[in-house]
Amino acid sequence: xxxxxxxxxxxxxxxxxxxxxxxxxxxxxxxxxxxxxxxxxxxxxxxxxxxxxxxxxxxxxxxxxxxxxxxxxxxxxxxxx
Amino acid sequence: xxxxxxxxxxxxxxxxxxxxxxxxxxxxxxxxxxxxxxxxxxxxxxxxxxxxxxxxxxxxxxxxxxxxxxxxxxxxxxxxxxxxxxxxxxxxxxxxxxxxxxxxxxxxxxxxxxxxxxxxxxxxxxxxxxxxxxxxxxxxxxxxxxxxxxxxxxxxxxxxxxxxxxxxxxxxxxxxxxxxxxxxxxxxxxxxxxxxxxxxxxxxxxxxxxxxxxxxxxxxxxxxxxxxxxxxxxxxxxxxxxxxxxxxxxxxxxxxxxxxxxxxxxxxxxxxxxxxxxxxxxxxxxxxxxxxxxxxxxxxxxxxxxxxxxxxxxxxxxxxxxxxxxxxxxxxxxxxxxxxxxxxxxxxxxxxxxxxxxxxxxxxxxxxxxxxxxxxxxxxxxxxxxxxxxxxxxxxxxxxxxxxxxxxxxxxxxxxxxxxxxxxxxxxxxxxxxxxxxxxxxxxxxxxxxxxxxxxxxxxxxxxxxxxxxxxxxxxxxxxxxxxxxxxxxxxxxxxxxxxxxxxxxxxxxxxxxxxxxxxxxxxxxxxxxxxxxxxxxxxxxxxxxxxxxxxxxxxxxxxxxxxxxxxxxxxxxxxxxxxxxxxxxxxxxxxxxxxxxxxxxxxxxxxxxxxxxxxxxxxxxxxxxxxxxxxxxxxxxxxxxxxxxxxxxxxxxxxxxxxxxxxxxxxxxxxxxxxxxxxxxxxxxxxxxxxxxxxxxxxxxxxxxxxxxxxxxxxxxxxxxxxxxxxxxxxxxxxxxxxxxxxx
Numbered sequence: 001x002x003x004x005x006x007x008x009x010x011x012x013x014x015x016x017x018x019x020x021x022x023x024x025x026x027x028x029x030x031x032x033x034x035x036x037x038x039x040x041x042x043x044x045x046x047x048x049x050x051x052x053x054x055x056x057x058x059x060x061x062x063x064x065x066x067x068x069x070x071x072x073x074x075x076x077x078x079x080x081x
Numbered sequence: 082x083x084x085x086x087x088x089x090x091x092x093x094x095x096x097x098x099x100x101x102x103x104x105x106x107x108x109x110x111x112x113x114x115x116x117x118x119x120x121x122x123x124x125x126x127x128x129x130x131x132x133x134x135x136x137x138x139x140x141x142x143x144x145x146x147x148x149x150x151x152x153x154x155x156x157x158x159x160x161x162x163x164x165x166x167x168x169x170x171x172x173x174x175x176x177x178x179x180x181x182x183x184x185x186x187x188x189x190x191x192x193x194x195x196x197x198x199x200x201x202x203x204x205x206x207x208x209x210x211x212x213x214x215x216x217x218x219x220x221x222x223x224x225x226x227x228x229x230x231x232x233x234x235x236x237x238x239x240x241x242x243x244x245x246x247x248x249x250x251x252x253x254x255x256x257x258x259x260x261x262x263x264x265x266x267x268x269x270x271x272x273x274x275x276x277x278x279x280x281x282x283x284x285x286x287x288x289x290x291x292x293x294x295x296x297x298x299x300x301x302x303x304x305x306x307x308x309x310x311x312x313x314x315x316x317x318x319x320x321x322x323x324x325x326x327x328x329x330x331x332x333x334x335x336x337x338x339x340x341x342x343x344x345x346x347x348x349x350x351x352x353x354x355x356x357x358x359x360x361x362x363x364x365x366x367x368x369x370x371x372x373x374x375x376x377x378x379x380x381x382x383x384x385x386x387x388x389x390x391x392x393x394x395x396x397x398x399x400x401x402x403x404x405x406x407x408x409x410x411x412x413x414x415x416x417x418x419x420x421x422x423x424x425x426x427x428x429x430x431x432x433x434x435x436x437x438x439x440x441x442x443x444x445x446x447x448x449x450x451x452x453x454x455x456x457x458x459x460x461x462x463x464x465x466x467x468x469x470x471x472x473x474x475x476x477x478x479x480x481x482x483x484x485x486x487x488x489x490x491x492x493x494x495x496x497x498x499x500x501x502x503x504x505x506x507x508x509x510x511x512x513x514x515x516x517x518x519x520x521x522x523x524x525x526x527x528x529x530x531x532x533x534x535x536x537x538x539x540x541x542x543x544x545x546x547x548x549x550x551x552x553x554x555x556x557x558x559x560x561x562x563x564x565x566x567x568x569x570x571x572x573x574x575x576x577x578x579x580x581x582x583x584x585x586x587x588x589x590x591x592x593x594x595x596x597x598x599x600x601x602x603x604x605x606x607x608x609x610x611x612x613x614x615x616x617x618x619x620x621x622x623x624x625x626x627x628x629x630x631x632x633x634x635x636x637x638x639x640x641x642x643x644x645x646x647x648x649x650x651x652x653x654x655x656x657x658x659x660x661x662x663x664x665x666x667x668x669x670x671x672x673x674x675x676x677x678x679x680x681x682x683x684x685x686x687x688x689x690x691x692x693x694x695x696x697x698x699x700x701x702x703x704x705x706x707x708x709x710x711x712x713x714x715x716x717x718x719x720x721x722x723x724x725x726x727x728x729x730x731x732x733x734x735x736x737x738x739x740x741x742x743x744x745x746x747x748x749x750x751x752x753x754x755x756x757x758x759x760x761x762x763x764x765x766x767x768x769x770x771x772x773x774x775x776x777x778x779x780x781x782x783x784x785x786x787x788x789x790x791x792x793x794x795x796x797x798x799x800x801x802x803x804x805x806x807x808x809x810x811x812x813x814x815x816x817x818x819x820x821x822x823x824x825x826x
Contacts, residue, residue, distance in 0.1 A: 005489055007251070007252070007253050007488070007489060008251070008252025008253050008254060008428070008430075009238045009250060009251045009252045018255070040237075043236070043237050044236075044237075044238065052489060052490035054491075054493075055490045055491050055492060055493040056493070056677055056678050056777060057490070057528065057530075057677065057679070058677045059530070059531075059532065059675070059677075060533075060675060061675055061677060064677070071490065071491055073488075073489035073490045074489075075416070075488065075489060075490075076251065076409065076412040076416075078413075078528060078530055078595065079409075079410070079413065079443065079447065079594075079595070
């Protein structure tokens, strides 16, 4: 299981929990698991999210591996100028 | 993957060779967007809305089409209607269909034999409008009775009960802020406002389009991302992506403002209708009215602090206007507002709101400068109230390796402490101040991105190298990429030429944004060089008749790897390249990646300002920028980024703003009335580069392009506030606004 920290807006779709646990070994599996377990997150995840794994931010990286002991933080999709 | 495990001694990275585009730019040879021509080319002009908000009742362009020299007219009906949200917004922004949503919104375009004929024809187009109520300011637009800019656009994250103009909501943070405020000895709560500002690039948007009847098209334009232009224009014109080739011109500044598409689909549609090449160049007024400025903002900040300067809690609520179309820029501000601080309790809330302004575009670190300005102002005020040194307060609370960031993840190696210490030790910080003078300080932060990147590196038979990359060079990336290729290959910088490919010549590359290019393209170039090196080692092994893994690469040559491999004189890159046809064919290296590991960046700015108490005019006396660059590949360019960001930020702080009349029309759509700083307004901006290597890059590189525009707003405001003895909370701090604060007593 992977513990995922949610940003504040996403917590409303997970019974106001700051952190949820899902079964996932990759970025894609994690997104799929969140949508399955917390359907309210689906619109945001489909629009795009980033994932910080042990402090490093990933975008659109489906097969990025996640360890069970990693710090995993869900973030909005990053944009720059 | 972590790359930086030992200190590497560089031979070329970190030097300052001449910039490869320098001669072309100073002699006028460089070809910008408006410089491209084609035989039989038509000139185009765009009809724009004179209303802030109106229904389009009808458009009659028959008289325009009959005008002498006119070859084609297009309206919103000529673009392919889009279903998907962001593409639909781009389509509507390029050419309105049923409603105009801001002053300057494009309604129709004309192509004619001459620009004069096209402009005359615009006056013959009859558009019947039915004016609608408009709203310009973000706080007004949030009210329940505000005119609705677009209905039904709120995302699921917006709670019920808000105006339909509120389209996005976000919340970040951790810890118990109420408990944190209870621990504070001093709490300051302030409300701030910042104006929309423009990127102020020198070169207006320009393009030349050629679309033939067999479904093929060519487009030359100034852009930060030719692949993005291709994808959007293909959709809006109903083309297959492979049939539209987009070539990026040299670019006269972008800063995020050229990450969008405004005129290119119009030129393509006019070319399709007329069967002729069509050139379309925006005037400066059009750039102001109809491209994308930053968000304007309204922000509340509350911070608690102990007597000895420890922040106990922070809370911010940010309301951003992104113009007439939805965006989520406030999420970047809400995440970065407190990023410089190691906090036990922090909370930020953000709201994006529709107004009758042009569609917001990115501008260096989009969303961050205004959020951090507000937080840094309150931290400065608390330092004053508690009689504490502002750098010591920041050092006491600074984010560092192991800090849980305000947006969630735990920081790896970051350089904020080193940057603050450098500022404290700098002579600037100790220099005496005179009457009516103040010194301001601000920290700044940006995430930096990686992204999709594709590089080819060709080893030419004469021993020179061609690097092909796909990101327009807006900040000196060609020099940095060449330096990294030279370093990895072990050949002189002068032997390398880096060029920017068109969309048909190289795989996809994300836009030049997010401070990503030196990081991502540099990483891909190093990997492509390693790919070529592996191939050259293989050729050397064949020549020597030994195993490929018995060959290694040193100082630009293949050499046997150890004594057991045999004794052979080194084979240089040039020697291997010269016989490449005989040893298996051309040699090239390639690398494609969706890069991650960009590594965040912190900066600290020091500003000395003097305010004339009789006029409220501010003079910036001294300015120093301190920034962690990870590894400065070409230090002159890094310094240029730091100086440029500071100059733009000073303008944002002191003078720049979109000014609207009661009719909702922009009143200052030119550089005479929209005042950006010129050289005589600024002192020399000193720079101090810190190098705390980014473990996510083979050479330790961090992006440097966006962070430097973040601190100036707070640094200048804190300097001015200290100079006049009054806390200022609104940007720009124009002379009348400062004078009003002084006279208030």
